[in-house]
Amino acid sequence: MFLLTQATNNREFYERNYGRLFVLNMVVAGLLLAVILWVFVRLASRLRRGKFGSRLLVKLAAIFTLVGLVPGVLIYVVSYQFVSRSIETWFDVKVEGALDAGLNLGRATLDTLSSDLAGKTRSAAGQLSETPDATAGLTLERIREQLGATDVVLWNAGGQMIASAGQSRFQINPERPTPQQLRTVRTQRTFTVVEGLEDPAFATANGARIKAIVPVPQPSLGLLAEARFLQSTVTIPPTLVANAIAVQEANREYQERALAREGLRRMYIGTLTLSLFLAVFGAVLLAIILGNQLARPLLLLAAGVSEVAAGDLSPKPALQGKDELGGLTRSFADMTQQLAEAREAVELSMEQVSAARANLQTILDNLTAGVIVLDPEGHIQASNPGASRILRIPLEDHEGTPISQVPGLESFGQAVQQRFDEFLTETQIVDHWQQPFELNTSRGPEVPANLVTLVARGASMPGGSRLLVLDDISEIVSAQRAQAWGEVARRLAHEIKNPLTPIQLSAERLEIKLASKLPDAERAMLTKSVHTIVDQVDSMKRLVNEFRDYARLPAAELKPVDLNGLVNDVLHLYAREGDEARGSSHVPVRAELDPACPRILGDPQQLRQVIHNLLQNAQDATEGRPRPDVLVRTQWSEASRRVRLVVQDNGSGFPDHILKRAFEPYVTTKSKGTGLGLAVVKKIADEHGARIDLKNRMAEGVIQGAQVSLSFGVAS
Template structure:
């Protein structure tokens, strides 16, 4: 997110102020360094200070003039802001005045006090007390060095006792530990003859460490330890790094009666401040007499430096007062600009100061709060987007459910439906939202049944704690004036929050039909087994009876016997044909799906019907007309079973067309690229199917023909299921009248 323009302007002003503060501070620091440098050299080189005093004065005047111009420029800007009524102007003026007075008045007071102090102090430096103080300082330094030497000597003697039983192989490690314990910069173990045995510290990096003198070795043998301060007698100019305390201690050798004792040497560097102070006291005492003759010049140098420093400090204090006032007001300006932007609804990132003071922390807290508000708004937007997406996903799920979903209120009024409900019930339920389900045309019985089931469910839930109800229902679905379809539903209901009622239902007509077909197949198998066996003995017994009685009966009785035997034989043959058809239905083999050309199969079957028509009279012949789509691709199917399907459909269509005014059967293939399926349609011009037949047309032994077995469409349905094809059966309605029937199958194309 881009930073707003007011915030960018404030940041630009802040950068300009920081540059001004940096440049001013650099100039003041440079002048202060020059003053301190000259003041440092004034004691040793009074001539250098006096020679550069006028130049320094000119530089201070020029810098003071520049700073005064900057102060005037900043003051003009402040008054200009005040006239324009900008936020924070009065606060800036107040802060600048407070800081200026706070810096100027105490500075002026300190100057007069310092002037009197310097004038009187310089005279007091050169009296008997000063000289006594210098002597006391020298004595104090000696006492301090003696105390340090004695302390290191005691520690070294104790350390020497620890090395008595340490073997030479472990001596370097032991010396390294002792060096850390003392502490010391360097630890060396010498033999009694001054030969190096082991070392730790700085001496390890030296080829020839400094050996103790013979006199020092003799003193150690008699006194058991010796402490020496080195580097303070004749130090190099400005160098105190060589000042150190060196201690030698005697290391006994237990168990070695004739062995020579060893010497442990520990070296500890003096603190730089202590060495510097000791040298300074010596140098001060040496120069005391020299400075006593230059009292007046020294006083003039110090007072001049003090005056220049005061002048620079006063000008700098006024400038810093204005700048620091601006620094204090800048966070408030940032906050004011940020508050106005937030009030206007702009939650873009706000500038924040990185200082560690409370005002900087306040700007950071405000920026964090604004960021949190922006994050919260983004989170709300994301949540709303997620809710919208979830709602869209839920709506997509509901729209693509094969099951129907209806939400009802406690009065049974339709509140929400999904396309699946319209698809299953074949009624545009969206137009009936807000109205009772029981008033929907064609669903009056279904709506009343649903309301009754919900009432019973609520009573049972209070008694038994049920969370839903489920039951099947059979209804005749379809819009008024359109063909009605018998649909078997399984409905499930539950109560939703707010006393709403959820109704979910699905069309299980195909499942019920498949179950019935499976049941009929089992019945057919058992009938074929139970009925066929006694038919042959019955037929043989009747024929044998006729043979035995032939010529033994009178003519009338003989004719009656022959007629009865023929009747038995004909009926047995009819029952055999019926049993064989049931057996074939029950034993229909599984389809072997392969890519086949549906148009070619249709042409082959229709050609058979054309040859059969050659032997029939024109009055009994029902022509079959083909309408084949040349764009139909190959489908996945079993050619033999598809021929049986086409034969059954054509035979049924011809039987239905007999006696009709228009005697014609049409078989048609259609390629539908949208669904990528091939459709086979057979139409007749007969009287159509009665309503009760349409409900169960695909069940075995359901037929409208007097001599039919009712297995033709059942076989078609079973083969269609093997091919995963959808079968539709309906009456053809033209101008409100039934003009025949139509059977259609939809096949998937080959991959």
């Protein structure tokens, strides 16, 4: 369109490039048509798929197309009629005659001016007939003023300048008359020419002029034989020049257009048709673009609402326009951003809550105390590993189960539930209740069983939940009992041992003094009584010594020790002592020692006593059995980094009441035992930081013997 507009103002440019412009515009129109068809195909596809905004885009495109097409067609019809008829009015006989008359008038005017200048120049040339060349300059200046010329020059016959007045004086190389012009002057006695009108641009810028050349008359005396010529130049008035050029150009253009009248009509009508096509296609494309601009905010909002509904709160695009739809998209984007920030704040709060919960769970998992959360009906809601360790039950497997229905905790659960009910019905002066319990943790043949003494504390929680905290005080009770027994043993050793020796000596002295004075029957009775007294005193002394040793057990001196070597040393000595003391009644001892066992930290002397006590108890338990058997075994656990010592037998096992309190002093199944063997073992184990477990070996519900195991840490 720009090129066509420029070409219309420049007819030569238009005529020269009309073909290229037409092809170029047809290409542009074809591209616009292709774009419009492609957009319509997309609109049809969107409409067929029922995509949001498609109907709105179609309506807007149709409206804008009609708005652009109907006025365009109307203007085209009117313009076509106007152009086709107005071109004919341009070419009229009167117009052509007027242009010819104007052109002739201009020519006649220029001829008159030229003749007048030639006559005046001829008259002025007479003033130079007697004037020598040296003084011709003053005469020429007077002639220039008389003629009103811009330039006056005196030439010789060879075309060389003799003198000048006017503009030529200041030119280094003024324009000289040609030989042909000089010959014309000699023959016709004058020569005039109009310069500058051939080039309209030059004439407009520099003006046109009339130049006249005449011969200078020869003097009568013939002193100056060489011919001379006088040239005068007068500038044509600018108005006359402009009018002449205008008439000349108009006539030329009129003649050219008259010759190309039909082509000019087709050219203008083609341009008009192209303009219509471009306007219509542009209107359609503009309709689609504007319709898309109107529908785009709605599409953005629809897409954003769908994403928000799906939970996507990422930043939404917003239009920067100043209209209401653009403001609506920005408001929606701001709302989405605020929702995203709110969700981030909630997620951060949740992360903080989760972190606090994880920290609390870590604390609970590492508490030595047991923590159980119960609902109002006594169902287990949560528990920590400490509770499972204390109760010897994996409580996480029983979540949702009433604590009174957990196997092994029936009575404990009922007591806890009853205590909670009493606590909640009482006027609560304190915020918790506390009560000790003794719990038998026997769960099967493979689980060590002990009597667990624990303290339970209960409190209410928000929402009706109940908090139960358990502390295992078995070790504390055992240590208190051990301390009490040590104190008893110390006092017994002090109070009983001192009178035993005088009693024994007095009995032996009575036998010596009275044996010879009594009849045989009384003497035999005296001797038997004295022997009984002495034997019982010896027994009392051994008992007191054992209590003394238990009370005065020295502190362990820990150092790296080879446990397998200690077991072999004890077995070697124990077997030899057994051979000498027991003979064929000796109970055999088998050993299964793990060669991978590293050294442990221990006191060799005390560990030998432990091994000896355990083997002695095992042999005593299997004595009288059909096939007595005692096994001592060592095991190395790479995972836990501990060494385990196990002594087991195939005796009758521990009775239930003994199993609960086996490590307390004076608890024994032997008729002649003091019950200090396992108590000493327990005390030495505590000194070594070892864990000791006691259980009965079961097979098909029948006790197959007892097993005692100790777990030691390795030397670094």
